[in-house]
Amino acid sequence: MSDVAVIGASMTKFGQRDAWIQELLAEAGEQCLDDADVAPHELEHLYVSNMASGEFEGQTGVPNALAHDLAAMPAYTQRVDQTSSSGGAGIYAAWQSIASGASEMTMLVGGEKMTHRTTGEATDVIASLTHPVEYKQGVTLPSFAGLTARLYLDRFDAPRESLGKVAVKNHKNGVRNPHAQFQKEVDLETVLDSPIVADPLRLYDFCPITDGSAALLFCPAEKASQYTDEYAVISGIGGATDTHVVHERADPTTMGGVVESSNQAYEMAGLDPDDVDVAELHDMFTILEFLQMEGLGFAPKGEAWKEMDKGTTGIDGDRPINTSGGLKSKGHPLGASGVAQGYEIYKQVVGEAGDRQVDADVGLACNVGGFGNCVTTAIMEGRR
CATH class of the missing domain: 3.40.47.10 (Thiolase/Chalcone synthase)
Structure with missing residues (x-):
């Protein structure tokens, strides 16, 4: 091979x-x-x-x-x-x-x-990826996100502000990305005062069309x-599938596809989570950044929000996450998003990321389908 x-x-x-x-x-x-x-x-x-x-x-x-x-x-x-x-x-x-x-x-x-x-038409196309049993009940991906976010905040005593800080961080990073859809910073008050979409998540907790x-x-x-x-060099790659019906999962706050696909990638690369310098995660909703951090081994279960609060995931932190602005600020053109994640990691590990460049030799991209229904994790290492 x-x-x-x-x-x-x-x-x-x-x-x-x-x-x-x-x-x-x-x-x-x-x-x-x-x-x-x-x-x-x-x-x-x-x-x-x-x-x-x-x-x-x-x-x-x-x-x-x-x-x-x-x-x-x-x-x-x-x-x-x-x-x-x-x-x-x-x-x-x-x-x-x-x-x-x-x-x-x-x-x-x-x-x-x-x-x-229209937003309704686009949302309906995206919602078609849900299981028919859930789809006919009117369950959408935003509703999954809201329910899971509420469970996470309550179970792990996480403050609502921690999710808002994900949006603030990723918008700040997006300002440095000339390709990003949104190149404007937002403050925490703006995020927390934006209209409710799926309680407790508000408008700024979601990525754009x-x-x-x-x-x-x-x-x-x-x-x-x-x-x-x-x-x-793609030193590690893995893919996995979780239950298509979200309510069949033993724990909705654990993304099994993220855990399995990253374990495959780490094993192939001969690396572990501590070796990853920078990561691009699928933040279609702010709660997904926390769930993926924990599934990838970047934080203990229920503690990703603490890493957010400590600044670990900021562009100047110990492990920057979504230096591109993520889906939240960069945008989410469905078929392009995972490729754009790869683009960002490639640029980071070869030292060509411009104003958003961080000190990175090893990068990871995690691309999620639906609400964790299918996941691919890839690890790249720079050669220069």
Whole structure:
């Protein structure tokens, strides 16, 4: 099995874009090829992470069209859909294509076009990933988040302000990210006074509806130096599935998919949580940052909020989390989000993160589908 390197990366501006899905994908793909100085005809595999281009735009066959738009024929193409963790699943698929020896040059492009639909329409598309038993009762992902947040706060005696501080931190980080949808700081009072969405969570505890795309380029690690002096190696990766029906879980505050997928990644990399310098977590809701921190081993059970209060997760802390601004500030174009997490970790470990650069040799990205229904965790180590 070959070691797998990431030799190029790109991310488009996230937010409300006039471009449609094919244009967004092509924009990121072209930028990624340029970043690594690789010609389109060198691609052997081309993966597209996308959850719902058919539902949002009536557009299918997006990988084939992208190969045409990039002049990447006759590369093998494949769409990867794992709901809101499609990007992470795409990283896993691209890693497999190189590690297996099936390809020596693979590109992953993730993207979603969402903002042209009303909030209700977009929410309905996203809610379709819930189990039919729950969906017909009107249960949505925000309601899962609210119920779990209330359980967490009550069980672990955590102050409501601790969740608000997640939003404040990630908005502050987003100001440093030129690609982020929101580049404006918010204070704790604003977060706590915003409208209630699913008690105890308020408007600023949720990520926005977003358009955008991102891309990563992969090759065997032994060939990476032919293209660049600075690259990242995917030293560990894992994927796992939890119960699709959330109420069947023994403990809703434990994300089993996060625990299992990270254990796989740590074992493959020969690392443990203390070795991780920086992490990108799937903060679709602020409570998810705490649940993932604990599932990944960054904090004991019920104590992630204490690390937040101590400043551990700030950009100047001992383990910065969501230096990109996270989904909360950067935005959440479903199929692109996991790829954009990979983009941020790649930039951090090769020392190209600009104003948000931290001291990082090892980075971790955790991409979550639904409310922990499916999870991919990837570890990258810099080589420079």
